[in-house]
Amino acid sequence: MRSTRPLKWAVPLVLAGSLALAACGNSGGSGSSAAQSSSGGLGGSGGGATYKIAFQGPLSGDNQQLGINEVNGVQLAVDQANKNGDLGFQLQLVKADDQGSPEQAPTAAAQVLQDSAVLGVVGPSFSGATKAVGPTYSTADLAFISPSATNPALSTLGFTTFHRIVPSDNVEGSQAADLFVKKGYKKVVVVDDLSDYGKGVADEVQAGLEKGGVSVQRLGVDAKTTDYGPTATTVAASGAEAFFYGGYDAQAGQVAKALQTAGFKGDKYGGNGVKSSVFVDGAGAAGEGWYFTCGCSDATVAPAAKDFNAAYKAAFNTDPSTYSPEAYDAANAMIDAIKTAAKNGTPTRQTVEDAVNNLDYKGITTTVKFDKSGEVDASAQVVNLFQEKDGKIVLLGNIKELG
Numbered sequence: 001m002r003s004t005r006p007l008k009w010a011v012p013l014v015l016a017g018s019l020a021l022a023a024c025g026n027s028g029g030s031g032s033s034a035a036q037s038s039s040g041g042l043g044g045s046g047g048g049a050t051y052k053i054a055f056q057g058p059l060s061g062d063n064q065q066l067g068i069n070e071v072n073g074v075q076l077a078v079d080q081a082n083k084n085g086d087l088g089f090q091l092q093l094v095k096a097d098d099q100g101s102p103e104q105a106p107t108a109a110a111q112v113l114q115d116s117a118v119l120g121v122v123g124p125s126f127s128g129a130t131k132a133v134g135p136t137y138s139t140a141d142l143a144f145i146s147p148s149a150t151n152p153a154l155s156t157l158g159f160t161t162f163h164r165i166v167p168s169d170n171v172e173g174s175q176a177a178d179l180f181v182k183k184g185y186k187k188v189v190v191v192d193d194l195s196d197y198g199k200g201v202a203d204e205v206q207a208g209l210e211k212g213g214v215s216v217q218r219l220g221v222d223a224k225t226t227d228y229g230p231t232a233t234t235v236a237a238s239g240a241e242a243f244f245y246g247g248y249d250a251q252a253g254q255v256a257k258a259l260q261t262a263g264f265k266g267d268k269y270g271g272n273g274v275k276s277s278v279f280v281d282g283a284g285a286a287g288e289g290w291y292f293t294c295g296c297s298d299a300t301v302a303p304a305a306k307d308f309n310a311a312y313k314a315a316f317n318t319d320p321s322t323y324s325p326e327a328y329d330a331a332n333a334m335i336d337a338i339k340t341a342a343k344n345g346t347p348t349r350q351t352v353e354d355a356v357n358n359l360d361y362k363g364i365t366t367t368v369k370f371d372k373s374g375e376v377d378a379s380a381q382v383v384n385l386f387q388e389k390d391g392k393i394v395l396l397g398n399i400k401e402l403g
Contacts, residue, residue: 048089051347052117053078053334055093055327056108056133056144057125058100062250065278066323067125070147071095072316073327074122080311081335088342091335094118098129100248102196105129109136119341119352120144120334122327127151128196134159143353145334145368147326150272150295151200155373161353163374165330165366166323167295167381169197172272173204175383175399176293180205180242181212185267187240190216191231191255193223193247201271202246223251232258242267249274253282260286272296275322275386275393291396292386297365298395299325305364329363336361 055074057067071093078093094115096108105124112118113136121137121144124130130149137144138160146154146164150172154162180188188209192202199220206216217238221231232255235243243259243266245252252274259268268290270279275292283290299305299312299320308328312320320328337355341347361368366380385396396402 048087049346050090050092050117051119051338051342052092052094052115053331053338054096054112054115054118054121054123055331056096056098056105056112056121056123056129059095059097061099061101063100063126063248063278065249065276065321066148066273067097067100069321069324070123070125070327072312073147073320073324074331076308076312076315077328077331077335079315081332087335087339091338092117096123098124098126100126100129102128102132105132106136109133113137113140113142118142119338119347119349120356122147122330122334124149125323126195126197127154127200130154130162131157131196134162137161141349141353143334143337143349143356145330145356147330148272148296148323149197151196152204153196153200155375159374161356163356163370163376165326165333165363165368165376166272167383168375169201169204169271171381172293172295172383173201174208176244176269176271177205177208177212177214179293179385179399179402180209180244181214183242183267185214185241187215187217187238188242188244189219189235189238189240190244191219191221191235191246193245193251194220195223195247197273198223198246198248198271200246201273202244205244205246223247225251226254228255228258229261231255232262232264235259236262236264240266242269244269244271245274246271247273249276249278250282253279253284253287256283256286256290267291269293272322277321277393280388280391280393287388288391290388292388292393293383293399294322294386295381295383296323297325297382297384298386299364301395302364308364325365329361329365329368332363333359333361333368 055071059067098105098108127149143161150169152168152170192198272294340355341351369377383399385399
């Protein structure tokens with residue numbers, strides 16, 4: 001474990017597993033199994049041992065689309081590594097469905113940890129789920145690389161095996177606020193869904209706006225809300241030139257419709273959790289013109305991702321979407337770490353974690369190189385702005401270069 005990131009509390013693995021199993025009930029999503037083994041990608045690498053990489057994220061429930069985007073990227077990386085035939089071992093993917101929920105996450109993690117062949121995890125996808133299992137994975141010396149959990153506090157909580165390859169909400173929120181200031185907005189309404197992610201990014205946007213002299217009206221609306229009419233009426237009556245929503249895609253689609261009904265005419269923005277086909281489909285015509293901030297790339301247009309884009313579409317009969325390429329990079333970085341650990345004998349969770357700490361892997365979205373807190377190297381952090389146009393979300397460019 002990293003001595004520079006001491007664990008602030010230790011959760012014995014057996015206790016964590018029993019607690020997790022007791023917490024398997026969840027009010028959202030379906031009751032599907034939390035861990036499902038996938039045999040995809042076992043052929044082509046010759047004989048030898050089989051080592052496993054787990055993916056933990058939402059594979060059912062309201063937020064499953066993000067998990068599908070990501071697990072497909074991980075599966076593609078595993079399949080390609082096996083097909084190349086130069087590993088000296090085989091890889092297998094284990095899928096752990098946490099529905100994006102902090103309540104469900106410990107159950108998914110417990111079942112991952114029961115499989116001793118799992119040497120690393122890509123995920124969890126969501127910040128709340130990551131916070132819920134960080135102590136357990138750290139106690140087990142199991143490296144995990146999130147492709148999308150962005151709450152700033154995650155790298156400060158003493159999780160010794162935590163890593164992420166995307167900018168935190170400190171970066172995304174502050175750059176979004178800088179853009180709003182450059183655009184000359186005098187008042188912005190900032191709404192969050194009370195989740196770890198939504199509140200975190202909204203807090204950063206609000207702080208940046210107030211620092212820039214912009215008036216902020218702040219609202220918190222639980223993601224379980226079914227009627228956003230009163231909130232939309234408040235926003236429309238505020239006189240604000242812009243609106244920012246910190247939350248997830250399914251709920252944001254409802255917000256978009258409510259704002260349209262209320263007659264809000266200002267510019268509308270969502271954080272990275274909103275950028276999704278689920279939002280596009282859910283919002284319908286009300287989503288047209290919305291902007292999205294995201295520390296993610298667009299694999300359909302990025303030159304470095306051309307081969308990935310073609311392979312992804314061939315494998316899954318659809319274009320890669322939000323965080324697909326980031327999950328692909330996280331998986332390939334984990335595979336690289338397992339290869340490094342295997343050079344010195346049978347790899348273990350600890351030797352893979354050590355190799356992850358020392359990664360310098362050039363991916364299609366970023367250079368995967370971590371600082372002592374598990375954050376990706378600052379020089380590799382880019383936040384992009386996207387917009388929905390004609391029912392499609394398109395890349396506008398690096399937010400720092402826009403105004």
